[in-house]
Amino acid sequence: xxxxxxxxxxxxFRPKKSAPSGSKGAQLRKHINATLGSGNLGxxxxxxxxxxxxxxxxxxxxxxxxxxxxxxxxxTPFPPNFKEVAKTIFKCLFRVYAHIYHSHFQKIxxxxxxxxxxxxxxxxxxxxxEFGLIDKKSWIHSRS
Numbered sequence: 001x002x003x004x005x006x007x008x009x010x011x012x013f014r015p016k017k018s019a020p021s022g023s024k025g026a027q028l029r030k031h032i033n034a035t036l037g038s039g040n041l042g043x044x045x046x047x048x049x050x051x052x053x054x055x056x057x058x059x060x061x062x063x064x065x066x067x068x069x070x071x072x073x074x075x076t077p078f079p080p081n082f083k084e085v086a087k088t089i090f091k092c093l094f095r096v097y098a099h100i101y102h103s104h105f106q107k108i109x110x111x112x113x114x115x116x117x118x119x120x121x122x123x124x125x126x127x128x129x130e131f132g133l134i135d136k137k138s139w140i141h142s143r144s
Contacts, residue, residue: 049103053096060089083133090133097121 047055064070069085071078079085100108100117108114128134 049099053099056092056096060092063089086131087133087135090128093124094128094134097124 063085067073067076069079069082101121105114105117108117
């Protein structure tokens with residue numbers, strides 16, 4: 001079973017559609033290619049949930065370590081697309097939380113760790129709301 005509940009024989013991503021140059025879709029595709037194109041995302045098609053999360057966390061770590069995105073020297077400006085990169089990271093992390101709640105919550109309860117998970121998730125949601133890092137429509141799409 002994949003992260004989003006699809007079996008191994010089902011597609012986990014929609015096929016690429018071409019968008020007219022200059023359209024919002026073309027701009028989004030450009031952003032996706034710029035932020036996600038550096039890794040081998042082909043590995044993510046029909047991988048197990050743990051492997052998907054491992055690849056995702058490796059990708060996020062790479063983004064955090066990239067000084068052109070997250071400058072580490074005092075006075076170095078953040079890039080113009082910083083918030084978009086941060087939003088992409090937080091949207092991915094939101095999906096991990098959604099998977100945990102959907103597929104593993106009973107195990108969390110059996111371990112009596114639901115208070116800890118709920119507290120972490122509450123902090124995550126408060127932070128993302130405070131800085132506008134997840135659009136409300138992302139929440140709806142994750143639930144369907």
